[in-house]
Amino acid sequence: MKAKLLTIITLAFLTFPCYLSHAQDKKLDAYIQEGLKSSQILKQQNFQLQKAIFALGEAKTLFLPTVSFNTTYSTAMGGRKIDFPVGDLLNPVYKTLNQLTQTSLFPQIDNVSEQLVPKNFYDTRFKTTMPLINAEIKYNQSIKKEQINLQQTEIQVLKRELVKDIKSAYFNYLKSAEAIKIYENALKLLRESERVNQSLIANGSANPSVLIRTRNEISRIESEIEAAQNNKKNAAAYFNFLLNRDFTISIEEDSTYSKADFHSTINEGHREELDKLQTGININRQLLNINQSYKKPKIGASFDFGSQGNASTIFASDKNFFKPNAFFLVGISFDIPVYTFGRNQLKVKQTEMELASLNEQLIQVKNQLDLQSELAHNSYQSAKQIFESKATQVSTAERYYRDSFRRYKEGQLNFIELLDAQTQITAAQLQQSLARYDVWLRWAELERAKASYDLNQ
Structure with a gap:
């Protein structure tokens, strides 16, 4: 009976990793696309993008004529x-x-x-105005175009951040799910040990203290399972939150990440954060042009057509609305500041300082992003080395168990020591599993740092 128990335990522990092997699929990529489509934050930013496009359309109309209808009536005594x-x-x-x-x-x-x-006086006219030369309107259009680019870049940044968050949440979910499987497998073996030990004690072949130790271990594993299940539930809720769906929806597991087939290289992408800063610099350059345009004249044209006079003439039997007081008025306006006590020059200086500050900020952010990429790469390599070390520990724990099993058969080892060997295998396999998903978490961070994920897939 004892030999049967040991054989079951040995085979179960040594073949445990086989449950990880199943058909590969690509569920995570599908989840990422779902998250990108349903994200409330991205929807908000898309509305802001449409707003910026409409603002550009408005800016383009500023060079076109404006026609208005005005009428006034006044009387006095x-x-x-x-x-x-x-x-x-x-x-x-x-x-x-x-x-x-x-x-x-x-x-x-x-x-x-x-x-x-004036007494009983009216003034009614159609007024048309149109700018002929105005540098501010031209530069304002350029600013609106850059604001569209800025909003598009902001959307790309948010997409990359969302991809990283979805991947990290998914790996944490897989980590908690695999921890449950490891604990449940250990619990199954302990249940079998409990049953066999009860039989051995009844036959007088084992000490009753063996059963006490086994039951204590069962209680510990059950509490670990409960904690792991709670972690899994929380991880699933956060993952579903990122996908903007009900927190209780089940999550399919992608077997690709249950294996140790880690990526060795990663493509270098382009960080949109640099584009955001460059766009901000371009906007400030246009603001500088606007502030410097005070030297350039503003020329506009106007045309008025209407009627004014005593209101009683409107009701004359042989007169229409515009007779006999119809008029038209054509005007040209010319505006250029002569002296403003240096206000315009000071505005130019302020914008130049802001532009210089943004250029320095661009250099600083580029260095920060390079540092982030380097740190993420180092963390990824370190995580892989830790995983390899954990794999070695699993192999060592298995060899130790086999030696303990041999010594137990020879009567040189008691059951408590054999149980400790089993516990070491469980702990080693759990640590290896956690280390595996830590590698994938570091991979997600590295992918974000290098902006290598293809957002157009």
Whole structure:
């Protein structure tokens, strides 16, 4: 009976890694595409991109004519008046003419008194304005174009960060799932040990203390399984959160990452963070051009067509709206500052300093990204070495168990020591599994640092 138990335990531990071997699939890439499509953050940024595109369209219309319709009506009573002595001037002349012609063709007229403020006055016009020369409008269009580039680059940065987060969450999920499998396998062996030891004790072939140790080990493994299951549940919830779906949806495991087939090389990509800074520099250059454009004149044209006068004339039976007071007005405007006590020059200096600061920031960020890439590469290589060391520990633990098994058969080792050997194998396999997924986590960080993931796949 004892030989049967040892054979079962030995075969189970030595063949345990075989459960990792199953058909390879590419579930993770599908999950990444799902996350990129459903991400709320990316949707928000896409709306911001559309906003920037509309802003460019608005900027392009600033060189086109603007037509508006304006009308005002005003009336007043009182106020200052101006007197015209028309009667005093013309009545003597009219009187003389009437005497000479012996007619009454020239009647007497009264003096006129008109108030200065308008009474019953209207002004209605269509006004058209159009800039002819304005450097600020030209540079503003360039800024809007750069803002579109900036938003597009921001979306790319967020996509790369999301890819890294999804991969890291997935590897953590696989890590917790495999830990459960290892613990469950160990628990299965301990259950079998408990059953066999009960039989051996009943037959007087084993000490009862063996059973106590076995049950203590079972209790410990059960608590480890409970903790691992909670870790798996939390890892699944976070992964589903990144995919913007229900937290309880099951996750399919990609067997590609359960093997030690690590990548040896990685392609160098281009960090969009540098593009963001370069776009910011381009925007500030256009702002500098705007601030320097105060030296250039602004020329515009305007055309007004309408009618103004006493409102009572509108209702004359033989007059339309624009008669008899219709008018048109053409104008050209010319604007250039002559002296502003140095305000414009100070604005230029401020923008130049901001531009110089951004150029230095670009150099600093480039060095930081190079450092990040180097550190990520070192971490990846270190993780691989740790995994190889853990693999050696598994091999050593297996050899130690085989030696313990041989000595136990020869009666030179008690069951407690054999159980310790079994525990060492479980611990070594668990550490190897965790080390494997740590390698993949470091790989995800390295891939992010080098911006090598193809976002267009």
